[in-house]
Amino acid sequence: MKKITFLFAIAILISTAIHAQDAEANFKTSIEFLADDALEGRETGTVGAAIAAGYIAAEFQHLGLSTVSDEGYFQEFIYRPRLNPHSTKTDTTKPGVVARNVMGFIDHGSEKTVVIGAHYDHLGHGGEGSLHAAKDGQIHNGADDNASGVAMLIYLAKELQKDQYAGSNYLIIAFSGEEKGLLGSNFYAKNPILAHETTKYMLNFDMVGRMSADKGLIINGVGTASEWLDLIESSNTNNVKLTTTESGIGPSDHTSFYLQDMPVLHFFTGAHEDYHKPSDDSDKINYKGMQEVADLVCEIIKQADNKDALSFQKTKEEKSSTPRFTVTLGVMPDYAFGGEGMRIDGIIEDRPAQKAGLEKGDVVIQLGDYPIDGMQGYMEALSKFSKGDKTTVKVKRGDEVIEEEIQF
Ligand SMILES: [Zn+2]
Incomplete structure (x- = not known):
């Protein structure tokens, strides 16, 4: 004291x-x-x-x-x-x-x-x-x-x-x-x-x-x-x-x-x-x-x-419970993004997104078979995967749509 x-x-x-x-x-x-x-x-x-x-x-x-x-x-x-x-x-x-x-x-x-x-x-x-x-x-x-x-x-x-x-x-x-x-x-x-x-x-x-x-x-x-x-x-x-x-x-x-x-x-x-x-x-x-x-x-x-x-x-939001997920892409989502998908605002080093070659500004629109329309859809898609799983990720980069392999 x-x-x-x-x-x-x-x-x-x-x-x-x-x-x-x-x-x-x-x-x-x-x-x-x-x-x-x-x-x-x-x-x-x-x-x-x-x-x-x-x-x-x-x-x-x-x-x-x-x-x-x-x-x-x-x-x-x-x-x-x-x-x-x-x-x-x-x-x-x-x-x-x-x-x-x-x-x-x-x-x-x-x-x-x-x-x-x-x-x-x-x-x-x-x-x-x-x-x-x-x-x-x-x-x-x-x-x-x-x-x-x-x-x-x-x-x-x-x-x-x-x-x-x-x-x-x-x-x-x-x-x-x-x-x-x-x-x-x-x-x-x-x-x-x-x-x-x-x-x-x-x-x-x-x-x-x-x-x-x-x-x-x-x-x-x-x-x-x-x-x-x-x-x-x-x-x-x-x-x-x-x-x-x-x-x-x-x-x-x-x-x-x-x-x-x-x-x-x-x-x-x-x-x-x-x-x-x-x-x-x-x-x-x-x-x-x-x-x-x-x-x-x-x-x-x-x-x-x-x-x-x-x-x-x-x-x-509190009633529709947030899906539980154990894996992440290792990105900072842009919470202010109002469009379709999940826009990446920052990439965390050494995590799946970086390893898959994703970039800041990319908009994630699909993970595996799951289309992503926004933050909620992004979390729901993540909840389908476990650590070690391999899948594909589809992103919009400018006018292009790019697909990459990704491992959690
Ligand atoms: Zn704080």
């Missing part, structure tokens, strides 16, 4: 010294601090993660946010590593390590609170979550994943104090343990500081630093409240290119809140080739794009303020 107090004190000094004036510069300052090699990839339970937590708490203090927990800006929980990467059981022979969410509150005296969240942990030196072919222990800085989301939180922590947002209170939470399995958000959802009934909705920012003109912004979870789609559309006055998905369940922290019956949205600028690799660095962040995301989010919050409540609804 002493050590943490010390780190917190250092972080306050740093944060006060480097506070810049405009938003883009502030995004850059936060991301460069969090994604610096010195923090060694902010793996849950490490000193790097503790420094990141201290930095975020210092920013909250600097911005005048109130504390709502007995532990000041922190909410601590114990993290126990799993027995092995494939086990759901934790190793009880080793002592757990302390992990912490960081929380700050903006009290506008409203009865309703909006939860704004982003995870600050990343993969440390790689480990099981890494997609880097050479497992050589390089630092995974996680600038987009998810220093970008934390920078967005810090921006909103300042912005949402203004009178025009006074219709709700805001609980700003930076989660730990996301990469280990949504641990921090799960802990908060089960041990809430504010009663869930008073939480109007939750917004999650996970990877918002790579906006591009062709991909635009992806908003997941629009099916979790009947009002979301209209509200998002009328807020999009700058005509940001948007792709939306319905489901409240996804591989990030909003899932923990959706499962407590709260409307959620997850903002995401898309997967890329540096995802979960040492090359996810701050020099690749689109800071102007982050400002566009921020402006849209602020407008959504303002418009949601005009409604007393949002009507939570369960999303359909």
Whole structure:
């Protein structure tokens, strides 16, 4: 505990010294601090993660946010590593390590609170979550994943104090343990500081630093409240290119809140080739794009303020269960792709797709005998194969259709 107090004190000094004036510069300052090699990839339970937590708490203090927990800006929980990467059981022979969410509150005296969240942990030196072919222990800085989301939180922590947002209170939470399995958000959802009934909705920012003109912004979870789609559309006055998905369940922290019956949205600028690799660095962040995301989010919050409540609804994906599959092509799908098939957004080294000669931009339209019309069809086709199976894969590359042999 002493050590943490010390780190917190250092972080306050740093944060006060480097506070810049405009938003883009502030995004850059936060991301460069969090994604610096010195923090060694902010793996849950490490000193790097503790420094990141201290930095975020210092920013909250600097911005005048109130504390709502007995532990000041922190909410601590114990993290126990799993027995092995494939086990759901934790190793009880080793002592757990302390992990912490960081929380700050903006009290506008409203009865309703909006939860704004982003995870600050990343993969440390790689480990099981890494997609880097050479497992050589390089630092995974996680600038987009998810220093970008934390920078967005810090921006909103300042912005949402203004009178025009006074219709709700805001609980700003930076989660730990996301990469280990949504641990921090799960802990908060089960041990809430504010009663869930008073939480109007939750917004999650996970990877918002790579906006591009062709991909635009992806908003997941629009099916979790009947009002979301209209509200998002009328807020999009700058005509940001948007792709939306319905489901409240996804591989990030909003899932923990959706499962407590709260409307959620997850903002995401898309997967890329540096995802979960040492090359996810701050020099690749689109800071102007982050400002566009921020402006849209602020407008959504303002418009949601005009409604007393949002009507939570369960999303359909969850009823039609996702097919189970044990093999993959080793690609990053383009979730923003709206056409027929599954468009490849990135190829993972040394995996079946790369070995078969597939390329970024290829659209997979058939696997073996199974035609693929989209993401769901892609997962269904994968579920028909086992490790070691050989089959053919048909892709569209430009105007050409190419067929290759592939082995899982
Ligand atoms: Zn993430």
